Amino acid sequence: MKPKLELRDITKMFASDNERPLIALNDINLSINESDVVVIIGPSGCGKTTLLKIIAGLENSYKGEVILEGKSVKAPGPDRCMVSQMATLLPWRTVIQNVEFSKELLGIPKADRKKESLEYLKLVGLEQFAFSYPFELSGGMRQRAALAAALMSDPEIILLDEPFGALDAQTRKDMQEELLRLLQRTKKTALLVTHSIEEAIWLSDRIVIITARPGRVKEVVQVNLPHPRNRTSSEFIEIRKVISEMIEEEVKLTKRNHV
Amino acid sequence: MEHVTIGLSAIITKDNKLIKKFLYGLIPFILLLVGWWAISLRLESYLLPSPDTVIDAFSKAICTGELLRHTVSSMVKIAGGYLLALLFAIPLGIMIGLWQRAHDMLNPLVQMARFVPSIALIPIIVLWFGIGYQAATVIIFWGAFSPVLISTISGVEGVEIEYVDFALTHGAQRRHLLTKVIIPAALPDIFVGMRLGLSYAWRAMIAAEMLASKFGLGYLIMDARWLMQTERVIMGIITIGFIGLLLDFSFRSAEESMLKWRKGMVLK
Numbered sequence: 245m246k247p248k249l250e251l252r253d254i255t256k257m258f259a260s261d262n263e264r265p266l267i268a269l270n271d272i273n274l275s276i277n278e279s280d281v282v283v284i285i286g287p288s289g290c291g292k293t294t295l296l297k298i299i300a301g302l303e304n305s306y307k308g309e310v311i312l313e314g315k316s317v318k319a320p321g322p323d324r325c326m327v328s329q330m331a332t333l334l335p336w337r338t339v340i341q342n343v344e345f346s347k348e349l350l351g352i353p354k355a356d357r358k359k360e361s362l363e364y365l366k367l368v369g370l371e372q373f374a375f376s377y378p379f380e381l382s383g384g385m386r387q388r389a390a391l392a393a394a395l396m397s398d399p400e401i402i403l404l405d406e407p408f409g410a411l412d413a414q415t416r417k418d419m420q421e422e423l424l425r426l427l428q429r430t431k432k433t434a435l436l437v438t439h440s441i442e443e444a445i446w447l448s449d450r451i452v453i454i455t456a457r458p459g460r461v462k463e464v465v466q467v468n469l470p471h472p473r474n475r476t477s478s479e480f481i482e483i484r485k486v487i488s489e490m491i492e493e494e495v496k497l498t499k500r501n502h503v
Numbered sequence: 504m505e506h507v508t509i510g511l512s513a514i515i516t517k518d519n520k521l522i523k524k525f526l527y528g529l530i531p532f533i534l535l536l537v538g539w540w541a542i543s544l545r546l547e548s549y550l551l552p553s554p555d556t557v558i559d560a561f562s563k564a565i566c567t568g569e570l571l572r573h574t575v576s577s578m579v580k581i582a583g584g585y586l587l588a589l590l591f592a593i594p595l596g597i598m599i600g601l602w603q604r605a606h607d608m609l610n611p612l613v614q615m616a617r618f619v620p621s622i623a624l625i626p627i628i629v630l631w632f633g634i635g636y637q638a639a640t641v642i643i644f645w646g647a648f649s650p651v652l653i654s655t656i657s658g659v660e661g662v663e664i665e666y667v668d669f670a671l672t673h674g675a676q677r678r679h680l681l682t683k684v685i686i687p688a689a690l691p692d693i694f695v696g697m698r699l700g701l702s703y704a705w706r707a708m709i710a711a712e713m714l715a716s717k718f719g720l721g722y723l724i725m726d727a728r729w730l731m732q733t734e735r736v737i738m739g740i741i742t743i744g745f746i747g748l749l750l751d752f753s754f755r756s757a758e759e760s761m762l763k764w765r766k767g768m769v770l771k
Binding site: 300301302320321322324325326328330332333334335336337338345346349350377378379393394397403 | 665666668669670671672673674675676679683684687688690762763764765
């Protein structure tokens with residue numbers, strides 16, 4: 245099977261004050277299959293968000309290639325829609341105007357896009373808030389709206405940058421369930437960055453562990469548990485143990501480098 | 504039945520709040536009026552005429568149409584000069600805000616121009632354009648231009664990159680960004696500049712009319728001064744303040760309905 249998304253030798257350097265440039269990402273290779281949910285996890289500062297931005301086309305000075313459906317992509321586009329950490333929505337647009345934004349850009353008639361966006365809003369349970377402004381929504385609701393907007397742009401792959409980082413524990417769990425349900429239903433391919441090991445295991449088919457800076461792929465862990473997963477099952481806990489050991493190793497390395 | 508009463512009382516309370524707000528705002532005016540009246544009793548009329556003399560002057564000026572004529576003249580001037588300023592300052596501000604090289608090139612000039620009040624330009628403007636509408640328009644233009652320009656620049660430069668990223672990853676092309684992201688995101692700042700610009704333009708206009716015009720509220724004050732009609736001077740001052748208040752109020756209403764999406768404005 246041809247992979248949906250391929251990353252080839254992605255290297256990203258930042259200019260720094262002393263002469264040696266800072267290597268943020270080093271030779272990242274990764275391929276993601278259709279309808280896969282892949283989670284990237286790693287110590288903070290390892291360049292996870294940068295990697296997601298590179299895929300989204302929001303970073304332009306990097307080495308390597310991002311290949312979507314066999315074609316090299318550089319510029320940003322709706323085929324790689326991104327949901328940001330803060331569930332960014334355009335604050336001057338109502339929820340429904342945000343959701344239909346991608347279709348508005350395509351010039352789709354108002355009635356058609358309204359109908360479709362209402363369907364997506366229903367899917368995420370926000371139909372009563374269609375005409376509210378983003379500031380009127382709670383954190384979880386904003387995430388739902390941002391997800392609906394992303395799904396509406398019908399991406400080949402949906403990129404999520406720590407989407408639930410700012411939510412409280414309960415809302416976070418609800419949103420994880422919601423996301424999984426949406427992804428299974430729409431059969432979308434997804435790449436998600438997170439800090440939470442539990443979230444990673446609960447959601448993903450594969451977990452990519454990135455090393456401390458410079459970020460490289462340390463390990464790819466296949467998660468072959470059936471959904472819905474039980475967070476307290478022995479297999480779940482076993483995987484969690486393996487991954488947290490790997491991450492702790494990296495965190496220690498980061499600390500040593502900093503001292 | 505009970506919830507109907509509750510609903511009704513909610514409406515009444517809401518109205519009450521507005522009335523209360525209005526009444527509170529009225530208090531200083533009443534105090535001012537009483538103070539004015541008390542002081543005017545002890546002073547010669549040419550120094551400070553009593554409120555009723557000024558009211559007489561008002562009714563006379565309204566009946567003869569003099570007040571309306573000067574007010575209309577002022578309004579026409581401000582509309583022309585102010586709209587012209589918006590027409591130039593907003594696009595220029597967007598350009599400077601988006602384009603670093605234009606910023607580097609024009610910013611020192613803009614910052615300098617900001618400190619040159621319109622009134623300082625009056626002599627040279629009159630020299631070039633004579634006394635009349637043209638001169639007034641240029642002076643009003645200058646008064647409104649800088650605040651609108653500077654607010655537009657800072658509004659555009661302050662657009663959060665995350666909004667641009669949102670648009671780009673949802674399919675926006677470069678050409679969409681200006682209308683779909685930059686302008687709506689900068690609009691609150693542009694509005695601040697427009698309001699500030701309006702009050703500057705209004706002041707500049709009055710100054711221009713006092714020094715370089717034969718019509719308008721500023722001219723009315725100067726005319727009354729030459730004739731030692733202090734009550735008409737005060738009439739002019741009150742009219743200027745009152746119309747300014749009306750302009751600002753209508754501006755705020757427009758702003759509020761256009762910027763509903765902003766947290767602070769909706770909750771206020």
